[in-house]
Amino acid sequence: MTGTDPVPIAQLLLRHRSVTPVDDGAQTTLAGLLESLGFTVETLQCGEVSNLVARRGTGSPHFAFAGHTDVVPPGDDWRHPPFGGTIADGLLYGRGAVDMKGAIAAFVAALASRPAYRAGTISLLITGDEEGEAVDGTRRILDHLAENRALPEFCLVGEPTCRTTLGDTIKIGRRGSVSARITVPGVQGHVAYPHLADNPLHRLIPALEALRTRQLDTGTAWFEPSSLQITSVDTGNAAGNVIPASASARLNIRFNDRHKGTELAAWIRETVSTYAPGAKCETSISGEAFLTKPGKDIDLLSDAIAKVTGITPKLDTGGGTSDARFITSYCPVAEFGLVGTSMHRVDEAVPISELRDLSEIYAQILDRVFA
Numbered sequence: 001m002t003g004t005d006p007v008p009i010a011q012l013l014l015r016h017r018s019v020t021p022v023d024d025g026a027q028t029t030l031a032g033l034l035e036s037l038g039f040t041v042e043t044l045q046c047g048e049v050s051n052l053v054a055r056r057g058t059g060s061p062h063f064a065f066a067g068h069t070d071v072v073p074p075g076d077d078w079r080h081p082p083f084g085g086t087i088a089d090g091l092l093y094g095r096g097a098v099d100m101k102g103a104i105a106a107f108v109a110a111l112a113s114r115p116a117y118r119a120g121t122i123s124l125l126i127t128g129d130e131e132g133e134a135v136d137g138t139r140r141i142l143d144h145l146a147e148n149r150a151l152p153e154f155c156l157v158g159e160p161t162c163r164t165t166l167g168d169t170i171k172i173g174r175r176g177s178v179s180a181r182i183t184v185p186g187v188q189g190h191v192a193y194p195h196l197a198d199n200p201l202h203r204l205i206p207a208l209e210a211l212r213t214r215q216l217d218t219g220t221a222w223f224e225p226s227s228l229q230i231t232s233v234d235t236g237n238a239a240g241n242v243i244p245a246s247a248s249a250r251l252n253i254r255f256n257d258r259h260k261g262t263e264l265a266a267w268i269r270e271t272v273s274t275y276a277p278g279a280k281c282e283t284s285i286s287g288e289a290f291l292t293k294p295g296k297d298i299d300l301l302s303d304a305i306a307k308v309t310g311i312t313p314k315l316d317t318g319g320g321t322s323d324a325r326f327i328t329s330y331c332p333v334a335e336f337g338l339v340g341t342s343m344h345r346v347d348e349a350v351p352i353s354e355l356r357d358l359s360e361i362y363a364q365i366l367d368r369v370f371a
């Protein structure tokens with residue numbers, strides 16, 4: 001029977017070397033824990049990627065918890081083995097302790113700490129492809145749920161959201177992201193004879209300047225201003241007296257809910273073709289901006305967090321993208337999890353007390369959803 005302490009559950013999960021896309025049995029362990037709590041578990045294998053959908057109960061309300069069992073590679077020089085689940089000085093060490101096997105363990109322990117609710121449905125949507133391409137992960141799970149008319153009414157993603165103290169931040173949206181790679185062709189030549197050459201930098205630089213200096217917006221109610229950053233400019237030119245044959249650049253825009261990725265991508269391509277006709281410009285959108293407007297669902301999360309921590313969380317939309325960008329197309333979604341400072345770092349670790357508090361917060365959320 002699955003226990004109500006998240007620590008041993010997290011240790012079990014941390015001992016699987018589930019570096020994307022390898023699962024190494026992590027989801028089988030999780031499935032066993034959930035089945036002992038009365039869940040029906042379905043496995044969705046998509047190529048190399050393992051996904052898991054667990055479900056208990058029927059009807060409304062239908063609350064889902066989403067997360068991932070995959071982790072980023074550990075790197076070297078850990079104080080404790082990255083897949084050992086070692087406890088030392090009040091901390092539980094391991095790759096994924098914070099991002100985000102710890103939160104999955106906290107949710108499972110929360111379920112174990114409460115009797116099955118009289119009415120309603122609880123689902124867990126767990127992917128093994130969040131840290132990778134995210135092509136065969138949460139999107140496949142959502143397609144599957146949509147086909148089976150089994151979509152939740154609200155989804156909580158357990159990604160690490162807190163800045164310094166557990167309870168300080170809920171993410172109610174995320175910025176979108178669009179990237180571009182620009183290549184301007186030219187004709188190589190001697191700098192002393194520019195009329196015999198064609199300098200591509202003299203078109204690339206004005207194009208970049210036009211892109212960089214446009215103010216995209218001044219922010220919106222819940223978002224910071226959108227930001228365009230040029231991330232590289234290259235000619236591959238080692239000599240100071242040679243006009244390069246071509247010049248390339250890369251840039252990225254993190255944008256708020258005033259914009260659509262397709263519109264920004266079109267603007268980038270038009271600007272480039274105005275200042276550098278004949279240039280190649282490839283754009284890609286990795287996520288649209290989204291927002292779950294504050295209201296009843298978010299109030300319920302804030303209330304549960306305040307009950308356990310005494311803190312009223314800040315509602316935030318900053319940081320990188322997450323799988324919530326896919327979920328938002330199907331149901332309202334918010335994110336709440338551990339303090340993120342050690343994620344993706346050597347010696348990733350979660351304080352034991354924080355893990356137990358997160359579990360109690362998740363239990364308080366369940367009590368309020370199914371009250």
Ligand SMILES: [Zn+2]
Binds near residue numbers: 100160
């Ligand atoms: Zn994560």
